[in-house]
Amino acid sequence: MAATGAGRATTAGRMLDLLRTQGTLSRVELAERTGLTPATITNTVRRLIDAGLVHEIGRGHQRGRGQPRRLLELDPAAWHAVGIQVDRTTTTIVVLDFAGTRVAGASLRGSGGERPETTIAALVEHVTDLLRHSGIAPERVLGAGLVTHGPQDRERGMLLTAQPDPAWLEFPLTRTLAERLGIPVLLENDATAAAFGEQWAGTVPADTFGLIYMASGIGGGVIVDGESYRGRTSNAVEIGHIALGGGRAPCLCGNNGCAQAEASPGTVVAQALADASLAARLGIRGGPEDTLADFERLARAWRTGDRAAAALLERSARWIGQAAVTLVNLFDLDTVVLAGPAFATAGPLYRRQVAAELEQRALTRALSRPGVHLAANVETAAAIGGALHVLRTMPVDVPRPPAVIGSG
Amino acid sequence: MAATGAGRATTAGRMLDLLRTQGTLSRVELAERTGLTPATITNTVRRLIDAGLVHEIGRGHQRGRGQPRRLLELDPAAWHAVGIQVDRTTTTIVVLDFAGTRVAGASLRGSGGERPETTIAALVEHVTDLLRHSGIAPERVLGAGLVTHGPQDRERGMLLTAQPDPAWLEFPLTRTLAERLGIPVLLENDATAAAFGEQWAGTVPADTFGLIYMASGIGGGVIVDGESYRGRTSNAVEIGHIALGGGRAPCLCGNNGCAQAEASPGTVVAQALADASLAARLGIRGGPEDTLADFERLARAWRTGDRAAAALLERSARWIGQAAVTLVNLFDLDTVVLAGPAFATAGPLYRRQVAAELEQRALTRALSRPGVHLAANVETAAAIGGALHVLRTMPVDVPRPPAVIGSG
DNA sequence: ACGTTTAATTTAACGCGTTAATAATAAACA
DNA sequence: TGTTTATTATTAACGCGTTAAATTAAACGT
The missing domain is CATH 3.30.420.40 (ATPase, nucleotide binding domain)
Incomplete structure (x- = not known):
């Protein structure tokens, strides 16, 4: 069974990850799973609650005597993240809330032999539509994870391959998309994203x-x-x-x-x-x-x-x-x-x-x-993994994160 | 160029690693290379000097005006480590001082088709001799790194292969050797040890x-x-x-x-x-x-x-x-x-x-x-890597470390 | 009903890192 | 020679983790 959960190195980040995968957890359980001490959990949870990312949702069912465990839960509406997987034959878009629940999704034609500008224009249109129809305020969207196949420069947000068209090679993908969407965009590899997406779905017991x-x-x-x-x-x-x-x-x-x-x-x-x-x-x-x-x-x-x-x-x-x-x-x-x-x-x-x-x-x-x-979810795992990457690595305890372009 | 150096995760350990690879460094240089602050360096260096692991050796040549840099150096005699590489055809033993300098070495026949008891008896004899002839006090020997080929259980210090003889499979190698030598023994893979040994020799510019x-x-x-x-x-x-x-x-x-x-x-x-x-x-x-x-x-x-x-x-x-x-x-x-x-x-x-x-x-x-x-050193790189592993991962700031058997 | 027991959480004191400000030292210069 | 200046090293205050002790809330036993 996964002990810690992936992603962010910070204590607060690891706790958010755990709450995301487990749904609800008490402070003791957080302490057990992170390996941190109850004292640290108390302090960190207080900060997360003050930031509006987490709230108490009730008390766990009593196990013997003693003070009951107070259950904690992510506030799903605190943030949203977009996952965009672009392949030659299909493009998959998902929107996750802060708890990692899929709240919207779309599937459209792939990039085929198009030039990047064309693909990006279509992406911007579909993502904006999807967010508008789901009633998600743009300033509550943490960012988007763009998932593609083949060699990438994740720092600069570019592909290092001339497929599907030479114009994609070193085209400033994440920068352009971030400007058009008005949110930060991270680049991620399709297989890596699918791995995290599947682990998230619970298929993988390791x-x-x-x-x-x-x-x-x-x-x-x-x-x-x-x-x-x-x-x-x-x-x-x-x-x-x-x-x-x-x-x-x-x-x-x-x-x-x-x-x-x-x-x-x-x-x-x-x-x-x-x-x-x-x-x-x-x-x-x-x-x-x-x-x-x-x-x-x-x-x-x-x-x-x-x-x-x-x-x-x-x-x-x-x-x-x-x-x-x-x-x-x-x-x-x-x-x-x-x-x-x-x-x-x-x-x-x-x-x-x-x-x-x-x-x-x-x-x-x-x-x-x-x-x-x-x-479990062969078609959307990669897009979900892209969105999860955003939820896990972008700073969440600021009112509006700076528009980081590179990866983390 | 390697930025940090490998091994221990602690601050003191990273500083020792750097001094070992660089020979002498001033506090500012340590700060630059570790990314830590001068304040931390001051405090950590004080502890290392008090523990007798490091000393000031002089002042760096003046670069412009300002207070001159005081150079620091490992005390080579603070500890020693043994590296033992056992292969079917050859066995290589090296002794490094705390600065990583090779102070003794031997090469003998390999394990051939022997049973582990036989090989270990020969190793104990040669290592003890080597230390005695080099005038190294046993209590100043931090430990030994045993380097072998093939699958291992590094935690338990056993081989997971029936080569060269079925008796080696799950034989308590590091425990037995540690008892006979009176020092802790770590197990390491031959290729990994050689990699660190070569990096140490300076062959690898990455x-x-x-x-x-x-x-x-x-x-x-x-x-x-x-x-x-x-x-x-x-x-x-x-x-x-x-x-x-x-x-x-x-x-x-x-x-x-x-x-x-x-x-x-x-x-x-x-x-x-x-x-x-x-x-x-x-x-x-x-x-x-x-x-x-x-x-x-x-x-x-x-x-x-x-x-x-x-x-x-x-x-x-x-x-x-x-x-x-x-x-x-x-x-x-x-x-x-x-x-x-x-x-x-x-x-x-x-x-x-x-x-x-x-x-x-x-x-x-x-x-x-x-x-x-x-x-650069095709024959002894692995044994040197085994000894380095000991210098890098075993606790050094205690008078005599506890006889840890497993790996770190 | 009420003290005891048990478990969860919180508070207090401290360790080890940080940043910011201060002290020490030697070259440069009037 | 004394002052200025650049550089190195140290100290002070604080952040975020730790451990140890204290507090809170429920269940148990009489």
Whole structure:
């Protein structure tokens, strides 16, 4: 069971995190879970109550004699946060209140081959609409977490990749979006965000685990003791671009045989198109924005017993399984989570294959049986993780936080 | 350049680390490098001087006007630490004084196929002798760092592997050794220890880097911001057991195609033995304790232009290069260090091959040119790292520390 | 009904870091 | 030689955590 919770290093922040995941807690429970002393809890809770972030909500049911525990709860309306996940094929927006409850959401077309200005304009419109319709005052919005795939400069809020279009490379994404929305914007990696989103959803019974995120690309994230492994430049765990046993397919990164090139939904769909009868039978479209929809068609065909579809998906799943083995062995993990829209229907097939590979090949398989979990919320986990990142890392005890652009 | 230095989390510990790496520093310099305030430095230095760990050694050369900086220095005789690296083919022992200077060392046969009791008896004898001959009082020895290959339970001080003999599995190594030596013993992984040892030697110009350690086994270590990545159970970066492109050789871990099975010195020597003329020409022995000596023969043959030897080593180096690519891409690194006795002579060949692979295939190769360094002290880096671990993590401001067995 | 027991919370004193102000020292200069 | 000035080191006041002791509120036992 997760001991502390992630995010902010400060005492007040850790207490807010705990209240967010646990709903209500008494002061003693906060003391037990943070490892801090009751005295510190008293003082910190007083500050949080004075700041309007927390309130007492009643007394816990009496356990024997003694003064009853007074339960504390976050004030959900204290702040809100927006999570925006942009992928080539889909964009997902969520709005969370301060307690982490999803109060609004939307799903729209992905960035496709657009230029960043176009995508940002659409995002601003949808986010503003969403906030207006939910009746959330703009000055009560703490910030937005922008979640994308691939290498990023989180400090400067830019992508370090020329996909989907060269114009995205080093475009000042978070700065532009922050100016247009009037709130601070943080940048985050899709797999890392999904990892935190899933942990938040309660799917993961551990606070040390790896996550494989599959949308149009394949990403990876590692959480150790509730903190994400970030490496040198926050672009770690690029599991989509490791070469494994005998692949030959050329990858956009310039190498051959990457997991991305061999096993991603785009590749699987391309293989399906090569099989004319299969493509016709399932109505595969093959357009660049149809990848996930086409992949869904294959997954549904697998579920209804289509042999050809099953063969393609299983080949991809074996690759993902091998990537999982490398992930687990190098990062010393025993739990892997599969998340992202690609697993919406095909999830169980991938879960089974990844579990089989891990049980056969993970180094510590004798010491602890590797666990593989399918994300509870494959489609919105990343966007939720982006919003959570904002709730967890931005300063909340000031009336209106300064418009920080970079990350924390 | 490394900003802080690794190890202890406490203020006093960080200051000792800095004095150890820098030799002498004034209070202002300590303040600049730790990021702490001059006031804290004054108070902490006073405590360290009172404890006899640090003393003023003179004044820095005057820079303009103002009060001159008073230089501080560790008292080398305040404590000593022992580093013991045990491998199948070699055992290396070093003694460091409190300033980290090597004051004694020895090299003896490895553990071979012995039972742990036998190895420990030999270690106790050699360590005791070494200390006696160096005139170091036992009560001035802070502890010993025991460095081994493969999975460990650092808390309990046990190996989690049945190599070299099943009796080693869960044998209470550090407890037994601590009792016999009369000093606390910490357990550490060979690659991690070598990483810290090399950083200490000054080879590595970064404080975020990966290290590949090759003795009879292949190990890996990752240092991020001066701290080692440890994962869930301190057994991370098992780079010897990741499967890469198309290997088939069975490995002791139960899988096929591990880097360990395809590229380790043992494998290279076995391949050399299969070539009767090569084996005869170089005098390859082939015994289990001769592996490194045989590997050295191959390396020297390569250096004098032997084609067959070169082919074998280059095949191994390509594997190591691929492992390095995976390491760099997953952990988001741009610097790799090669360490361990296997690189004593063959180092340059491996360095060239690893650099070539990284320049061709590392994901961030466009953003920062990957650097590959050959360890300055391939043979003793791990033992030195083990001793450093003791100096850095054991309490030093008590007259005689309690006999802590576990790790820190 | 009322003192005793138990558990939760609060208060008091202190440790170790901070920032701001002060003291000490030697070069620069009249 | 005495004063000014720049730099280093120290002291003073305070913030946020700690531990130890005190206070509060319910349940138990007679």
